[in-house]
Amino acid sequence: MKRNSIIRKGTALLLSLLICLGASGCQAKEEQAELDLSQTSFEDLVEQAKGSTVSFYGWGGDELINNWIDTVFAPQMKEKYDITIDRVPMDIDQILNKLSSEVQAGKRDGSIDMIWINGENFFSAKENNLLYGPFTQALPNFKNYVDETSSDTCYDFAYPIEGYEAPYGKAQLVLINDKEKTPETPSNAQELLEFVKKYPGQVTYPAPPDFTGSAFVRNIIYEFVDPEVFVDMEADKENVKAAIEPALAYLRELNPYLWKQGKSFPATVAQQETMYMDGELLLHMRYESYWIATAIEKGMCSQTSRSFLFDNGTIGNTNFVAIAQNASNKAGALVAINELLSPEIQASRYDQLKILPVLDNDKLSDEEKSLFDAVDPGPGTIPQEELLEKRLPEMPVKLVPIIEELWQEEVVGK
């Protein structure tokens, strides 16, 4: 008897659960009117967005950036447009996972509005129709202050942007060391080899696919091969291998003098960073040009630390903000992104976070220019003119994973 009743109860429970699932799955979702940007003026957007909340998803591992959004950007948006900015700290992989599940499940009023994104992630998001756009032409500040023809605004890792993301900040790879411990600043691959030989076991770089390590490897490739070569290169492994062979040979030549003889590498730039700060390594690198200034001010790095570049230049990229395809508050996101492109906000980011602005200097009024000129980039940094002068373009996004794979096969432990 007992046995039967348990089975009966269980079956009933299971059935009711299934019915629940089915019923709510079939619920007709209210059709949301798509926002048509050609029919909507920016003033209308501001009006529509009033009193709403915009969720801003992005990497949350830097307390300065987090604080800046919470204490500068969010209050300003609230005061100016009555929009609440809800910052959500999440890694980009997880953001895209979440977004793609939502889109797959047909969720129209998505929880993600704005996304901090670039490069490979932008490529995969756009290819999979996860982004809303094109929208940049609807933003007054984009039209007024951004150089729409520059390659930094048109291409993200050589992948056409076509108005699906708006520039947010510029970054550039810099090398870092301490002049007390190492007076030299290697200015090309050959000098780096000598540097490594002079300080054996105390230099290394993060293993690709770490973002910074991967950029460093690409930068070494640029020391041997002209960046132009890669612009139209077919994403074919043999092809790429033949092109970058001199660079791979050079990296193998470095190996015996590296930390752990190049048999293993730090997995992340964070790991390399702690080793550099502990004095285990003598050379560090960051894909944030002015990170060193904040690190010295905090006391994490010694006062005598400084950043430097290769004479041929280092790779720079731009990071962007995009809007999710199923964002529930597109109007609010557009207003917020427009605000991010205002001279005051860009200058405030430059001042407090040391992030290079994305605005076109020629389009700024004298008054606006003075906002940027007043900023002192801080100790250990390279002047902005020099950075921009020695700025190399990123490689096409399709080549990046191939190079990372080749590095794994041809360099580690060889």
Added chain:
Amino acid sequence: MKSKLSLCCKGIVWLAMFGVLLPLIVLLIWCFTERWAWPELVPQVFSLRGLREVLGSQALMILHSSILLSATAALIAVVVGLMTARAIVFYQFPGQKLLLFASMLPLIVPTTVFGMGIHLLLIRVGLSDTVPGVILVHVICALPYTVSIMTDSTRAIGKKLEEQARVLGAGSLRAFWSVSMPALMPAIFSALAMAYITSFSQYFLTLLIGGGNVRTFTVIMVPYLQNGDRTLAAGYTTLFLLITVLVFLVFRKIVQRFYPCLEQNRE
């Protein structure tokens, strides 16, 4: 001979204490340290940045809701675990072994796979991005632990005493509540603690299912740990440890309050 043995035991105890305490001390020092480069014995640069950041952060504001969420999840997981355990131990029904195995599945299936699947389901049901959804997923993750702890203890205690109470005229609920429950209390406490810690430290699933709308302490903390800023990481970790210990103490207090006889029984 005996003194040698006890000396040996003492040594092991001290070594274990040392192994636990030393990292904790280093962690505490790192809360206030910016730079501590080799070969210096003491940190070169101290700062209160970590403390300021942790105490002034979002994390502290959402602390109470985060604890409440995990405590709720833990409680549900223990109740479900206890009921499952009784079903498995005291009844015979087809699929019994399968049920036991299925309750262990969340441990076997990789979290990412499990997470993506359940996310799709929860979106359809309308539970994604909500607190109940997150609690549900936390419960599922904690179930393998609570079910196995409760199954073992239920089996050990058996049904005899409860049947005795029934013979003496107690109703089935009363018999369970006054006879089996007190005996199960130590196991319930361990299961509660285990479920709580599983829920409180859950990062990926909270993020995926909660979609950033449900923010727990761990969701705020982990990005800082990954970034490798040791001052902040140490600050957050210390707070995490303190909270967990505090919650365990509260659990204990509650358990003791309802079953004061428990402590005497154990002695």
